[in-house]
Amino acid sequence: MTIGSASTPPPAPAVDQGAFYAVAQGTTHDPHSVLGPHLMPTAADGSAWAVVRVLRPLADEVVVITADGETPARHAAAGVWEAVVPALVTADGAEHAPDYRVRTRYGTDEQTQDDPYRFLPTLGAVDLHLIGEGRHEELWQALGANLRRYPSALGDVAGTGFAVWAPNARAVRLIGSHNRWTPVHPMRSLGSTGVWEIFVPGVGAGTVYKYEILGPDGQWRAKADPMAKGTEVPPATGSVVVESSHEWDDLAWMQARATKDPHSGPVSVYEVHLGSWRPGLGYRELADQLTDYVVEQGFTHVELMPVAEHPFGGSWGYQVTGYYAPTSRFGHPDDLRLLIDRLHQAGIGVIVDWVPAHFPKDDFALARFDGTALYEHPDPRRGEQPDWGTLVFDFGRREVRNFLVANATYWFEEFHVDALRVDAVASMLYLDYSRNDGEWSPNQFGGRENLEAISFLQEANATAYRRSPGVMMIAEESTAFPGVTAPTSHGGLGFGFKWNMGWMNDSLRYIAENPMYRRYHHGELTFSLIYAFSEQYVLPISHDEVVHGKSSLLRKMPGDRWQQLAGVRAFLTYMWTHPGKQLLFMGSEFGQDAEWNENVGLDWWLLDNPSHAAVQRLVRDLNALYKATPALWERDFTPDGFEWIDSNDADHNTLAYVRKGLDGKPVVVVVNFAGVPHEGYRLALPDGGSWREALNTDAEMYGGSGVGNLGAITAEPVPWHGRSYSASVRVPPLGALVLTQD
Numbered sequence: 001m002t003i004g005s006a007s008t009p010p011p012a013p014a015v016d017q018g019a020f021y022a023v024a025q026g027t028t029h030d031p032h033s034v035l036g037p038h039l040m041p042t043a044a045d046g047s048a049w050a051v052v053r054v055l056r057p058l059a060d061e062v063v064v065i066t067a068d069g070e071t072p073a074r075h076a077a078a079g080v081w082e083a084v085v086p087a088l089v090t091a092d093g094a095e096h097a098p099d100y101r102v103r104t105r106y107g108t109d110e111q112t113q114d115d116p117y118r119f120l121p122t123l124g125a126v127d128l129h130l131i132g133e134g135r136h137e138e139l140w141q142a143l144g145a146n147l148r149r150y151p152s153a154l155g156d157v158a159g160t161g162f163a164v165w166a167p168n169a170r171a172v173r174l175i176g177s178h179n180r181w182t183p184v185h186p187m188r189s190l191g192s193t194g195v196w197e198i199f200v201p202g203v204g205a206g207t208v209y210k211y212e213i214l215g216p217d218g219q220w221r222a223k224a225d226p227m228a229k230g231t232e233v234p235p236a237t238g239s240v241v242v243e244s245s246h247e248w249d250d251l252a253w254m255q256a257r258a259t260k261d262p263h264s265g266p267v268s269v270y271e272v273h274l275g276s277w278r279p280g281l282g283y284r285e286l287a288d289q290l291t292d293y294v295v296e297q298g299f300t301h302v303e304l305m306p307v308a309e310h311p312f313g314g315s316w317g318y319q320v321t322g323y324y325a326p327t328s329r330f331g332h333p334d335d336l337r338l339l340i341d342r343l344h345q346a347g348i349g350v351i352v353d354w355v356p357a358h359f360p361k362d363d364f365a366l367a368r369f370d371g372t373a374l375y376e377h378p379d380p381r382r383g384e385q386p387d388w389g390t391l392v393f394d395f396g397r398r399e400v401r402n403f404l405v406a407n408a409t410y411w412f413e414e415f416h417v418d419a420l421r422v423d424a425v426a427s428m429l430y431l432d433y434s435r436n437d438g439e440w441s442p443n444q445f446g447g448r449e450n451l452e453a454i455s456f457l458q459e460a461n462a463t464a465y466r467r468s469p470g471v472m473m474i475a476e477e478s479t480a481f482p483g484v485t486a487p488t489s490h491g492g493l494g495f496g497f498k499w500n501m502g503w504m505n506d507s508l509r510y511i512a513e514n515p516m517y518r519r520y521h522h523g524e525l526t527f528s529l530i531y532a533f534s535e536q537y538v539l540p541i542s543h544d545e546v547v548h549g550k551s552s553l554l555r556k557m558p559g560d561r562w563q564q565l566a567g568v569r570a571f572l573t574y575m576w577t578h579p580g581k582q583l584l585f586m587g588s589e590f591g592q593d594a595e596w597n598e599n600v601g602l603d604w605w606l607l608d609n610p611s612h613a614a615v616q617r618l619v620r621d622l623n624a625l626y627k628a629t630p631a632l633w634e635r636d637f638t639p640d641g642f643e644w645i646d647s648n649d650a651d652h653n654t655l656a657y658v659r660k661g662l663d664g665k666p667v668v669v670v671v672n673f674a675g676v677p678h679e680g681y682r683l684a685l686p687d688g689g690s691w692r693e694a695l696n697t698d699a700e701m702y703g704g705s706g707v708g709n710l711g712a713i714t715a716e717p718v719p720w721h722g723r724s725y726s727a728s729v730r731v732p733p734l735g736a737l738v739l740t741q742d
Contacts, residue, residue: 007043007045012084029170036117038053066085067098131399133398140229140414144324160241170216174212178203223365224237234311239325244334250340268584275329277602287343308320319360321365353423358393421476422473507528508556525655533639539578562703570673576626629740654670686725695738
């Protein structure tokens with residue numbers, strides 16, 4: 001290219017003064033039509049020129065620097081400066097605006113910067129088409145703050161592209177630490193998609209920013225970026241530009257994950273609230289301490305209560321404002337990547353709680369984002385959640401669905417998460433959830449099902465399983481809605497697992513009874529087997545069951561401390577051997593005494609007490625036995641993996657059953673919830689021969705009384721309960737036996 005002319009520059013074209021003031025006030029939808037470089041008509045002498053306009057309020061001097069030299073700019077109006085500079089002319093005669101920089105002087109302070117308004121949009125036509133269709137599965141790479149680098153004649157340019165969806169906004173401007181929170185960066189609208197965009201050179205990682213949005217009502221609102229990948233530490237609410245430099249070291253895990261079906265393997269989950277597991281630890285410290293502990297205890301997975309950014313710690317993370325930003329309370333997003341990486345290297349899967357059902361009303365976040373009901377449903381009968389004082393997503397709006405579906409993909413692909421546990425699914429499925437008559441509106445067919453939410457869940461699950469083979473989608477769903485774990489191809493919701501809230505409620509109600517009266521509640525233990533194979537279940541003893549006056553698992557047990565600890569041991573063994581996967585909230589593995597409080601750490605000091613350390617050892621041994629015994633997990637979801645030996649012995653508070661794997665090799669379980677041992681208890685057995693006590697929860701090493709069978713029993717050809725073999729067994733008080741064949 002050559003410089004267009006060395007002659008005297010012509011005057012800049014006249015511009016309506018109103019356009020200058022609209023730019024200065026940030027009320028224009030197209031600031032690039034005024035600011036930046038604009039080719040001028042070819043001069044009479046054939047010379048080529050371009051006018052460059054920049055917004056520099058309160059500047060004392062502005063100079064435009066090109067390869068041809070420096071050109072002083074003149075103040076046009078309202079803080080807009082303009083300079084006419086030679087254009088570039090290619091060999092074929094085409095004219096182009098030159099590369100340039102802008103030097104600005106404020107008093108004695110001089111700054112030389114690149115100009116945001118000389119760059120083309122950072123989103124291409126395909127991005128905008130997919131956003132408009134609600135089908136951009138990598139939405140985080142188009143919207144939000146994304147670092148970019150471009151070649152330039154005066155040197156490569158690094159900066160950040162900002163893009164936000166605000167279709168009803170009259171104007172949007174970018175404010176932040178890079179421009180001293182002044183409205184000098186109005187953004188341009190990219191047409192009917194409702195996306196507003198700007199690329200700002202020189203803005204890098206760590207920059208704090210927000211969007212100021214002019215709504216249809218004429219009010220400006222400062223909003224955090226819905227697609228931000230980082231945030232300030234609450235209570236500050238700014239979004240933060242993030243650059244990831246983490247180098248993953250979990251390739252073996254990820255390759256293996258893609259080839260396996262996790263639903264048919266062993267799944268034993270340790271649920272963790274990061275802030276109160278060991279208070280004061282960040283992601284990086286947890287990468288060492290939590291990983292070591294979970295490995296020692298033998299769990300297969302860790303479930304992290306929500307790690308997406310949330311303003312109120314007391315919500316435990318279930319009222320999210322930053323769906324794409326890991327909470328900054330515990331460190332940088334790369335620190336969370338390190339935690340997950342370390343867990344994977346240690347052979348531990350990572351489940352993260354995900355909350356697409358609702359979001360809080362905080363003014364700085366999603367609520368009335370562009371001055372209208374944008375992310376939330378506009379009808380309060382569908383758009384507000386009365387239980388939690390939150391707003392409900394408009395699941396029928398394609399851009400909102402895209403925001404959430406892509407968010408699930410983001411956690412799987414950017415953070416290598418292995419599963420999402422979807423919170424509050426029941427509240428999404430039913431339009432009348434927690435609403436009285438007259439407080440909800442029926443669907444198009446007059447029913448109570450939220451058809452848009454159902455469709456969204458199907459799309460989210462199908463997309464997750466298609467894009468990320470080997471992951472799991474888990475529903476916290478408490479109703480009898482059919483087909484939660486049925487494939488979407490068969491009309492189901494498409495989840496891989498469903499929490500078994502019925503089992504949880506029934507079993508916890510049973511163990512709260514005094515052993516003297518448990519015979520009258522025996523059906524609460526056996527009822528779960530009537531429907532155990534109707535869905536693919538996880539048995540949860542979660543945070544919700546040990547908080548807000550419900551007491552810890554230990555304190556749910558009647559009796560003195562020995563009886564309480566024995567009850568915990570027996571119950572956990574029943575849980576681990578019942579069909580379905582299992583989840584246990586932190587602290588329950590060692591008999592946490594106090595109920596959970598998110599502001600206080602666990603009672604780790606209890607491990608100085610041998611009886612609590614013994615419960616911890618039992619859980620460790622339970623996990624080892626569970627993982628080594630396919631009969632306990634291979635056929636969790638089919639009736640041929642379970643047989644009752646005796647489900648009716650209510651008078652003894654005793655259950656006896658068989659678990660079987662694909663090889664048909666049986667494991668026998670006897671659980672006694674009575675406070676006394678059963679001597680000479682006749683137990684039917686599937687086969688003759690010797691049966692080994694693989695686990696006895698009453699063993700002295702677990703803090704028990706030592707009632708047992710000297711490690712083994714021998715089946716006799718004595719028919720019992722319809723079986724050809726049986727044995728006389730000592731069944732320990734408040735204890736469980738797991739028997740395997742030698």
